[in-house]
Amino acid sequence: MKVNPKQIESVTALAGPKRYEHFVKVIADWEEVWGLYKDGWALASTDDGQQVFPLWPAKEYADLCAKKEWSGYEPESFSLEDFMNELLPNLKNDGVLPGIFYTPSDNGVTPSVDQLLADLNEELENY
Numbered sequence: 001m002k003v004n005p006k007q008i009e010s011v012t013a014l015a016g017p018k019r020y021e022h023f024v025k026v027i028a029d030w031e032e033v034w035g036l037y038k039d040g041w042a043l044a045s046t047d048d049g050q051q052v053f054p055l056w057p058a059k060e061y062a063d064l065c066a067k068k069e070w071s072g073y074e075p076e077s078f079s080l081e082d083f084m085n086e087l088l089p090n091l092k093n094d095g096v097l098p099g100i101f102y103t104p105s106d107n108g109v110t111p112s113v114d115q116l117l118a119d120l121n122e123e124l125e126n127y
Contacts, residue, residue: 001030003060012064012103019101020109024116026057028123031080033087034062036073044099044107052099052110053091065102084120088113 003011011022027033034056036042042065044052056062062075078087091098092113099108100116111119 001058003058008060008064012061016101016106016109019103020111023055023057023101024119024123027080027083028120028127030057032077033057033080033083034059034075034077036062036066036070037076038070038073042070042073043096044102046097046110050110051094051096052108053087053096054099054102054108056101061101061103064104067104080120084117088117 011019014022035054042054044054046052054065056065056075059075059077066073066075088098097110098113098116099110102108
């Protein structure tokens with residue numbers, strides 16, 4: 001699924017919590033999640049130094065962030081099933097937070113893995 005430039009502009013202008021809601025709805029609908037990859041996944045960190053795994057609901061949004069420290073990284077997708085059953089449990093075990101929907105000008109929201117799974121499961125009940 002492609003995201004048009006007008007939608008990219010309006011969604012990236014939303015505040016972090018609204019982008020988080022959009023992320024949950026879109027990945028439940030499209031059943032894929034995006035990260036940035038180059039010899040390993042792109043990582044960030046919180047102000048207090050906790051590792052964060054940045055995630056996006058579509059390739060176009062991830063692509064916007066493949067700059068500066070993530071220059072040369074390419075958007076890579078994984079299925080919603082792999083995300084929920086493999087990646088999120090691995091992040092939780094490793095003490096890494098999911099970083100939901102970074103933009104070039106704003107850090108993402110960093111819910112706990114449990115909170116993200118609960119929100120996703122709640123959204124998936126609508127399908």
